[in-house]
Amino acid sequence: MMFAAQSIADFFKFLGGWQYVVAAIIHAVLLVHVFAVCPFAFIWLERKVSGRIQDRLGPTRVGGLFGWLQSLADGIKLVQKEDLCPPAADSMLFRSAPYVVCVASFAAFMVLPFSHGWVAVAADCGLFIILAILSLEVFGIIMAGYSSGSKWSLFGGMREAAQMVSYEIPLAICALVPVVAAGSLNLGEIGGMQRGWFGYWFLFHDPFTFIAFFVYFVVATASCKRAPFDLAEAESELVGGFHTEYSGMRWSFFFMGEYASMFAVCGIASILFLGGWNTGIGPVDDALYAARNASADGSGSAALGYLANVLGAFVFAAKASFGVFVQVWLRWTLPRLRIDQVMTTCLKYLVPISCFLFLGAIVWPLVLSSLFGQTSWTSGPLGDLVADEVRESQFYRGAGSAELSRRVDAAESVPAASLGEGLVR
Amino acid sequence: MSGESFLFTVFALLTCLGAVAVVLSQTVVRMAFWLVISLGSTAALFFLANADFVGAAQLLIYVGGTLVLLVFGVMLTASGPYMKIATSTGETVLAGLLGLLFLFVVFASLSGVKWRAPVAISADNVSTGAVGNTLRPLGLSFLGARPDMDLAGGGKVSSPGYLLPFEIVSIHLLVVLIGASYLARAKRRADRSS
Numbered sequence: 212m213m214f215a216a217q218s219i220a221d222f223f224k225f226l227g228g229w230q231y232v233v234a235a236i237i238h239a240v241l242l243v244h245v246f247a248v249c250p251f252a253f254i255w256l257e258r259k260v261s262g263r264i265q266d267r268l269g270p271t272r273v274g275g276l277f278g279w280l281q282s283l284a285d286g287i288k289l290v291q292k293e294d295l296c297p298p299a300a301d302s303m304l305f306r307s308a309p310y311v312v313c314v315a316s317f318a319a320f321m322v323l324p325f326s327h328g329w330v331a332v333a334a335d336c337g338l339f340i341i342l343a344i345l346s347l348e349v350f351g352i353i354m355a356g357y358s359s360g361s362k363w364s365l366f367g368g369m370r371e372a373a374q375m376v377s378y379e380i381p382l383a384i385c386a387l388v389p390v391v392a393a394g395s396l397n398l399g400e401i402g403g404m405q406r407g408w409f410g411y412w413f414l415f416h417d418p419f420t421f422i423a424f425f426v427y428f429v430v431a432t433a434s435c436k437r438a439p440f441d442l443a444e445a446e447s448e449l450v451g452g453f454h455t456e457y458s459g460m461r462w463s464f465f466f467m468g469e470y471a472s473m474f475a476v477c478g479i480a481s482i483l484f485l486g487g488w489n490t491g492i493g494p495v496d497d498a499l500y501a502a503r504n505a506s507a508d509g510s511g512s513a514a515l516g517y518l519a520n521v522l523g524a525f526v527f528a529a530k531a532s533f534g535v536f537v538q539v540w541l542r543w544t545l546p547r548l549r550i551d552q553v554m555t556t557c558l559k560y561l562v563p564i565s566c567f568l569f570l571g572a573i574v575w576p577l578v579l580s581s582l583f584g585q586t587s588w589t590s591g592p593l594g595d596l597v598a599d600e601v602r603e604s605q606f607y608r609g610a611g612s613a614e615l616s617r618r619v620d621a622a623e624s625v626p627a628a629s630l631g632e633g634l635v636r
Numbered sequence: 637m638s639g640e641s642f643l644f645t646v647f648a649l650l651t652c653l654g655a656v657a658v659v660l661s662q663t664v665v666r667m668a669f670w671l672v673i674s675l676g677s678t679a680a681l682f683f684l685a686n687a688d689f690v691g692a693a694q695l696l697i698y699v700g701g702t703l704v705l706l707v708f709g710v711m712l713t714a715s716g717p718y719m720k721i722a723t724s725t726g727e728t729v730l731a732g733l734l735g736l737l738f739l740f741v742v743f744a745s746l747s748g749v750k751w752r753a754p755v756a757i758s759a760d761n762v763s764t765g766a767v768g769n770t771l772r773p774l775g776l777s778f779l780g781a782r783p784d785m786d787l788a789g790g791g792k793v794s795s796p797g798y799l800l801p802f803e804i805v806s807i808h809l810l811v812v813l814i815g816a817s818y819l820a821r822a823k824r825r826a827d828r829s830s
Contacts, residue, residue, distance in 0.1 A: 232639055304669055311672075340692040346700030350672060353707050357665050372708040379700070 250470035292459035299360030309464035311351030316472035326523035367452030371443035388423035402487030409491035431476035477534030488523030
């Protein structure tokens with residue numbers, strides 16, 4: 212019975228009007244835990260990987276094998292430290308800046324689906340919202356840099372502003388390339404469309420999405436201020452960059468935000484290009500899909516559908532964590548770029564490349580349809596989707612008010628992700 | 637009070653408080669911070685009204701774009717560590733008068749509408765907000781398919797839609813941008829020749 216509920220709000224139906232409040236609290240608590248555990252795991256990973264790359268062992272003592280409790284020990288140490296505010300700083304802005312960074316990267320998890328239908332807010336324009344929220348993080352960093360009253364911080368803040376304002380353009384354009392292939396901004400739908408063998412992943416949809424994945428990954432690394440793009444921090448030039456004056460927990464909030472947004476951008480990459488929660492093995496995906504559907508319409512075991520979703524969440528987390536691992540690997544392998552090289556890379560190379568990719572992704576289905584009579588070599592969701600919607604809107608106009616109210620109920624209760632899957636195959 | 641109206645009250649108050657704090661604070665970067673609070677709460681109000689797309693656009697354009705540019709500009713141009721803007725008494729009086737006039741206009745137009753008048757929901761006035769998923773109807777109406785309105789006449793669904801006005805506005809903005817950069821350049825050239 213517990214697994215049969217379509218959503219957490221359904222499960223608490225007996226509470227009446229309070230069911231949405233309870234569901235919202237549960238969603239928020241779950242997301243806070245994801246947000247807290249991500250940095251915990253990835254900071255340990257960073258230490259371990261950097262150790263191995265530099266021919267060291269990394270943490271070995273705290274918590275037994277592989278030093279897996281090292282992050283907790285660091286956290287306890289940081290909580291105990293004094294909360295400093297330099298006299299030259301603008302204290303209100305200085306104190307609130309870490310929270311802006313933290314809240315911005317935390318809020319991104321709100322619209323990030325972890326498995327089929329496992330999303331706190333199933334928004335129709337999820338990708339747009341997540342890009343908008345991630346763009347807020349830069350403001351906190353600029354605030355921290357400016358309000359510290361220190362030259363190092365100010366330089367860090369200015370570099371961050373210049374870098375982010377320019378890198379947001381190729382980031383958004385590269386995220387649009389798979390959207391053109393999918394015909395939807397809904398992250399749940401985009402993930403659901405890539406069910407089946409990994410040839411169905413948007414990475415292999417056309418040559419432009421293939422290149423767009425790598426450009427996206429480079430730009431996403433830059434947007435998390437990770438090396439080789441870590442000019443805002445640049446500890447060998449600017450002491451600590453924008454967080455020079457920070458100490459204790461406020462300092463660690465910046466890092467929690469950084470590692471959480473690394474996971475967020477890699478999660479977006481895995482949904483847009485790498486099939487999201489789909490395993491990439493045709494029969495397995497079909498079996499999982501069938502189990503989910505059977506539990507949704509009540510014909511199969513509800514627990515089995517739930518387990519399929521849990522497996523999907525694991526697959527998603529594995530893909531996103533691999534992305535984070537690659538970012539860590541890059542950081543300890545490549546030297547830092549100079550600020551002019553960073554700007555050149557973005558404005559002279561990445562922006563034109565991403566514009567070209569976007570144009571190519573638009574022209575690709577046109578060329579394919581005139582040569583081979585189909586819009587894609589796998590499946591062509593976009594044309595079908597629009598045709599279906601127009602048909603539906605005609606149906607709309609003819610519908611009586613009873614029909615309309617039924618549709619309103621349906622739109623509220625059905626998770627948005629399930630709409631797309633029916634349309635694609 | 638339902639949860640939604642409680643949240644509406646909270647975010648509406650935050651919007652107003654942020655706006656008042658922008659006017660009262662004197663440091664430019666603090667103003668920007670309060671503006672973030674005000675504009676972010678406005679985005680939250682859009683999300684509450686089921687207008688996800690408008691809310692996200694508000695966040696991306698105003699908070700993520702315009703404000704970052706503003707702070708960036710302040711950082712590049714400021715002479716001292718914390719640039720301050722002090723308003724003179726005359727400016728305060730003038731701005732207060734203008735604000736009161738604007739408040740009067742807003743109040744007059746708001747009280748002119750019967751907000752509580754019942755509207756029967758039928759197939760003819762479909763509210764996309766009530767159906768949810770507002771993005772797809774928005775995109776389709778750009779392509780000319782409006783489920784709630786008979787744009788083409790005669791019961792047909794297809795029509796030019798909003799694509800043409802949208803393109804006109806974007807071309808207009810592009811012209812303004814090119815014009816602005818042209819003006820900035822012309823000034824520098826005149827300086828060099830003199």
